[in-house]
Amino acid sequence: MKHHLQCFYCALAIFMANCCFAQDVALWEQFNGKYDFTFVGNTLNTSENNSNTLCSILTSSTASLTLNSGDTIEKAYLYWAGSGTGDxxxxxxxxxxxxxxxxxxxLNTFNYFSAFADVTQLVQSTGNGDYTLSDLDLNPFITPTQYCNNRTNFGGWAMVIVYKNDALPLNQLNVYDGLQGIPDSINxxxxxxxVIDSTGAKIGFIAWEGDVSLDIDETLMINxxxxxxxxNPPTNAFNGTNTITGSSSLYNMDLDIYDIEDNIAVGDTSALIQMTSAAMWCLSVRL
Structure with missing residues (x-):
């Protein structure tokens, strides 16, 4: 069985210490069979929150799902996140x-949130095409500008699509989630x-609040x-990019997939994820 390791995380880049309450990352769901995954999602930010532009945020955005012939949707998980106590x-x-x-x-007088919903039935009924997330209104939280002044005003959404195709090799696909904090590093x-076959192994991350300008020893490691x-450069892992579309302007959000074929070995029953940053972080992690 090949091993496809699927990971989701959400990061809040904060420049002060004293981190936060935590929910330990743990296995959420496991799939064994001819499975693979993809991401669909979009930001609500109109620019990086590290810029000097006017503080504003959208309440809806759209992204497209394109699966190949023979791909059958098994699960669709919707995640959304942003500044404030939550919508x-x-x-x-x-x-x-x-x-x-x-x-x-x-964290440091500021609240942040993320949320989850299983939208499998809706996505199975709709299939390929445009998906619009709406009614995610974070303006009541960021309009007073405290988050903007702190440069942690962000919002966005993503779907994790787990699909099956008889032409795929046998894989193990794991979904982990939780909430943990980082000072300058986390394991x-x-x-x-x-892992009984590492060929084609990959790992995917959904990241919130990454900035392309924060290229300061921001590393992501496995084993x-x-x-x-x-x-994604080795010192700027979370820089507003989308592996699926090739976009480098997914402001304050990342949908990243990495090849880890050479980073795991047959017989492995666990993997160590390590993240570091010269800035301070707090992480909501879905791995």
Missing amino acids: FDVKLNGTNVPASRTFGIF ITLDSLN DHVLSNDL
Whole structure:
């Protein structure tokens, strides 16, 4: 069985210490069979929050899903996140979607949140095409400008699509989530793995609040190996990029996938994720 390791995380880049309450990262769901995954999502920011532009945020945005012939949607998980104590009732293509799980964090007098909903039935019915997340209104939180002055005003959404195709090799696909904080580094152990073939192994992250201008020893590692690719330099892992579309302007958000074929080994039953930054971080992690 090949091992495809699927990870989701959300990061809040903060420049002060004294981090936060935590919910330990743990296995959420595991798939064994001919499975793979992809991401769909978009930011609500109109520019990086590290810029000097007017403080504003959208309440909706759109992204497209394109699966190949033979791909059958198994699961669709919707995540959204932003500044403030939270907006936990949103719409996806006009359908009301309440959060079934929520994650909150309080850091240096500021609140941040993320939320989850299983939208499998809706996405199975719709299939390929445009998806619009709406009614995610963070303006009451950021309009007073405290978050903007702190440069931590952000919002966005993403769907994780787990799909099956009989032409795929056998894979193990794991979804982990939780909420943990980082001072200048963090180690997260992903357990419940069964690596019997590392060929084609990959890891994917959904990251919030990454800035392209913060290229300051911001590294992402697995089993002591620094990860990088054409969109993500080794010292700037979370820089507003989307591996699926090739975009480098996904402001304050990342949808990143890395090849880890050479970073895990047959027989591994766990993997160590390590993240470092010269700035201070607090992380909502979905791995």
